[in-house]
Amino acid sequence: MDYQKLFNVIPKEPRRWTQSDVESWLEFIGLQDLSNVFQRNAIDGACLEVLNDEDLNELGISSNVKKKKILQWIQNGFIEYKQFVRNNVGQSEWSIASKQIVNKENLDYTPIQRLNDFKPRRDSFQDNHKVELVESMKVVEAPQILKQPKQNLEATKIPSYPNQIKQMESIHIIELVCIGDNQKICVTEKGLSIGRNPDNTLVLSEDYVSRNHCMIEFDQKTKNFYLKDTGSTSGTFLLLMQPSLMRLGLILHMGSMQYKIEQMNCNNQQCDVVLRVIEGQQKNQKFSFQLVKNQNCLKFGRQLDQFRMDTHLSGIHAQFSYTNDGLILEDMGSRNGVWVRLSEQGQCSERVKLTQDRQFRLGYEKIYLSNSAISIKLVIVGDGSVGKTCILIRYTQDKFPTDYVPTIFENYCAQVLYENKMVNLNLWDTAGQEEYKQLRSISYPQSDVFLITFSVDEPSSFQNAIKKWYPELQADQPNAPKIFIGNKIDMRPTENVNENNFVTYNIAQKVVSDLGCKYIECSALNGTNLKQIFQEAIKQAMKKKFPQQIPQTTGPAKNQSGAQRKSNQNENADASGKCQIQ
Numbered sequence: 001m002d003y004q005k006l007f008n009v010i011p012k013e014p015r016r017w018t019q020s021d022v023e024s025w026l027e028f029i030g031l032q033d034l035s036n037v038f039q040r041n042a043i044d045g046a047c048l049e050v051l052n053d054e055d056l057n058e059l060g061i062s063s064n065v066k067k068k069k070i071l072q073w074i075q076n077g078f079i080e081y082k083q084f085v086r087n088n089v090g091q092s093e094w095s096i097a098s099k100q101i102v103n104k105e106n107l108d109y110t111p112i113q114r115l116n117d118f119k120p121r122r123d124s125f126q127d128n129h130k131v132e133l134v135e136s137m138k139v140v141e142a143p144q145i146l147k148q149p150k151q152n153l154e155a156t157k158i159p160s161y162p163n164q165i166k167q168m169e170s171i172h173i174i175e176l177v178c179i180g181d182n183q184k185i186c187v188t189e190k191g192l193s194i195g196r197n198p199d200n201t202l203v204l205s206e207d208y209v210s211r212n213h214c215m216i217e218f219d220q221k222t223k224n225f226y227l228k229d230t231g232s233t234s235g236t237f238l239l240l241m242q243p244s245l246m247r248l249g250l251i252l253h254m255g256s257m258q259y260k261i262e263q264m265n266c267n268n269q270q271c272d273v274v275l276r277v278i279e280g281q282q283k284n285q286k287f288s289f290q291l292v293k294n295q296n297c298l299k300f301g302r303q304l305d306q307f308r309m310d311t312h313l314s315g316i317h318a319q320f321s322y323t324n325d326g327l328i329l330e331d332m333g334s335r336n337g338v339w340v341r342l343s344e345q346g347q348c349s350e351r352v353k354l355t356q357d358r359q360f361r362l363g364y365e366k367i368y369l370s371n372s373a374i375s376i377k378l379v380i381v382g383d384g385s386v387g388k389t390c391i392l393i394r395y396t397q398d399k400f401p402t403d404y405v406p407t408i409f410e411n412y413c414a415q416v417l418y419e420n421k422m423v424n425l426n427l428w429d430t431a432g433q434e435e436y437k438q439l440r441s442i443s444y445p446q447s448d449v450f451l452i453t454f455s456v457d458e459p460s461s462f463q464n465a466i467k468k469w470y471p472e473l474q475a476d477q478p479n480a481p482k483i484f485i486g487n488k489i490d491m492r493p494t495e496n497v498n499e500n501n502f503v504t505y506n507i508a509q510k511v512v513s514d515l516g517c518k519y520i521e522c523s524a525l526n527g528t529n530l531k532q533i534f535q536e537a538i539k540q541a542m543k544k545k546f547p548q549q550i551p552q553t554t555g556p557a558k559n560q561s562g563a564q565r566k567s568n569q570n571e572n573a574d575a576s577g578k579c580q581i582q
Contacts, residue, residue, distance in 0.1 A: 003084040013085050014078045017045025029073065031066055046198055049078055172218060173373035173415065174225045174354060175422040180367065186415070186422065187225065189218040194362065195230075208234045208363035214342075216354065225370070226351035227360055229342040234363030237339035238352060241359075243330035244340075246320075251341035252329070254300065255313035256280050258341065259287075264327060269293055271322040278344075281309075291322035299332070312336055373415070373422040376541045378534075379443050380485075381430050381469050382453030383461040387487040390524035391453065392427050395534060400525055418538045425538065441476060448541035450482045451533070456503045456521065457491040466511060481540035484512045485533060486521040 006028055010021045017025065022043055023035045037059055043051075051074055056067045176185040176192075185192075185202065193200040197211040204213075210232035218225050229236040237253055248264045257280025265272045274288045287306060289298050301317035302308050314334040321328050331338045339361060343349030354360075354370040361367045380388045393401055396414050412427040428447075430440045452469045454461035465484060473482060492502045499507070505521060512519040518536060522529040 003081050006081065007084065007088060011085065013082045014045045015049055015082075017048065019044050021045060022048055029069060031069065034061065034066070037061065049074060172223060172225070173422055173424060174216070175371040175373060177369040177371060178366070179359070179369055187216055189220075191215060191217040193230075195232075204362070204366065206363065206366060209366065210234065213362055217351070225354045225372075227342070227354050228351040229347075229349035231343075231346050231348050232363070233345055235341045235343070235345065236349070237341050237361040239359040239361070240329065240331050240338040240340055241357075243328050245325060246327040246329050251278065251344065253339035253341060254317055254334075255307070255310040255336065257282060257310065262286070263288075266322065266327065271327055273320065273327065289320070291320060291327070293322045294324070297321040301332075301334075371422060373424050374542070374545070375424045375426065376448045376538060376545075377426045377428065377446060378449050378451065378537055378541070379428040379430060379447045380451040380453055381440070381473065382485075383455075383458070383464050384431070386453050386455040386458065386461050387524045388451075388453050389429055391451075391485070391487060391522065391530065391533075392429055394524045394527055395530045396427070398527070416534070416538070418535070418542070423538055425534070444473070444476045447477055447480050448544060449537045450477070450480055451485050451537065452482055453485040453487055454503070455488045455491075456486045456508075457488050457501070459500070459503055462486075462503045462508065466515075470515065470517075479544070481537075481544055482517050483533070483537060483540065484508070484517055484519045486519065487524055489521045489528065490523040490525050
């Protein structure tokens with residue numbers, strides 16, 4: 001293939017071709033008679049790269065010769081041509097775009113990029129500017145700063161408190177962990193759409209994933225994230241983690257088959273239930289059983305003759321019971337879990353709240369675990385000019401401010417990863433001047449941790465940290481952890497330190513330890529120990545917020561012990577429910 005001639009006509013990668021470029025390519029390979037077909041179906045470079053034989057048939061291209069030529073280019077030619085372009089263009093569009101991607105050395109999450117093997121879209125005209133990373137999907141360990149405008153008031157002017165306080169906007173984030181490859185995705189309030197269509201924010205290539213499979217949206221009123229199936233073919237499923245109330249029309253995936261609750265006639269004494277298989281070897285087969293309220297239950301699994309051939313079922317997979325609340329289904333420690341399908345094929349579902357550790361599955365294999373981000377409020381206090389703002393800016397932006405402007409009241413918000421948990425770190429910067437004491441105290445309530453800061457080259461600031469700032473915080477927030485920070489260690493000599501001019505580590509450590517607090521030294525100028533400070537702050541805040549927390553596994557349902565999903569309810573119920581074939 002003469003790539004040089006093609007390069008003279010279209011000097012860019014195939015995935016960035018416009019529809020006009022695709023027409024030029026068709027003319028180059030001698031298939032200009034197909035231009036109208038490709039234009040009518042809005043085929044640009046991104047779509048062209050993933051066409052297959054089935055897609056060409058749908059386009060109405062029946063000639064085997066033409067299909068073979070197109071597929072040869074797609075499968076081999078485009079790969080070679082892309083490399084040819086990169087070798088001959090230097091600072092082209094692709095190299096410039098690549099600079100926009102966050103440095104991988106700073107990533108704790110795998111960045112979500114658009115895949116190259118999605119199916120074509122023909123329902124609307126699209127340009128090729130959607131190959132860049134979606135902003136809502138960027139999650140890096142280095143926190144992203146969301147900063148309020150600096151309020152530059154004269155230090156001698158008493159602020160008008162209602163006008164000086166700008167409340168920090170709460171940032172809501174949920175983390176999705178793909179079980180299997182442990183890929184982590186951050187979802188912000190903008191939400192997330194999932195599917196094979198390249199218009200989605202998360203594009204997947206699996207054949208069982210629909211073009212527009214499902215979406216996650218944020219509700220500003222309830223401040224919660226919700227999952228919704230958008231009419232997928234293979235379905236979106238939720239893992240049943242605790243006994244749940246069943247209702248008519250629900251679809252249950254147990255073993256290798258999907259069952260729909262087709263009838264459910266309940267009264268004060270009993271409940272008659274009919275399940276119909278809608279997917280699996282026994283499709284359209286119906287099973288019925290009757291339960292007496294608070295007396296018997298049906299243990300569903302391979303122990304029943306009707307399901308003995310389903311090797312994906314456990315012996316006792318799940319249990320149906322009829323209680324005062326209604327028809328209850330619980331997982332009995334099965335290997336593959338009990339899954340509830342959100343909607344029938346091709347139908348949009350109602351939205352379902354994504355709670356902590358909730359697992360959902362796309363189609364047959366893709367399983368995600370939702371983790372809500374933990375919010376921590378950190379307030380930094382200390383004398384003026386000890387470097388409080390510099391510490392926050394160096395940590396969040398990795399730069400050192402050269403101009404000193406006294407802080408009145410500022411907020412920052414950072415997203416950090418701590419022990420595989422997403423944390424929203426709300427950083428509150430305060431004024432050290434005495435005239436702002438009333439304003440400063442407004443920031444103290446509901447704080448999770450405090451940083452009491454002083455400068456090691458100003459012994460008076462250390463005295464104030466011990467005699468002023470610590471007592472002030474103890475009086476207002478006695479239960480909140482407090483960490484002492486000695487800043488500006490770059491100003492202190494390494495040898496022959498004059499204790500009248502500098503605070504030494506040993507002296508500060510002894511005094512602070514007597515108060516039962518942690519002491520860490522740092523330099524905002526060069527960044528020494530800053531990460532250690534905030535890691536320690538998060539650690540202490542987490543202990544305060546979750547004193548009894550036990551680490552939880554994030555493995556898929558099949559790797560969890562049955563006890564993790566099995567309830568203790570109805571242990572003494574009579575397992576005399578009978579399942580009959582209709």
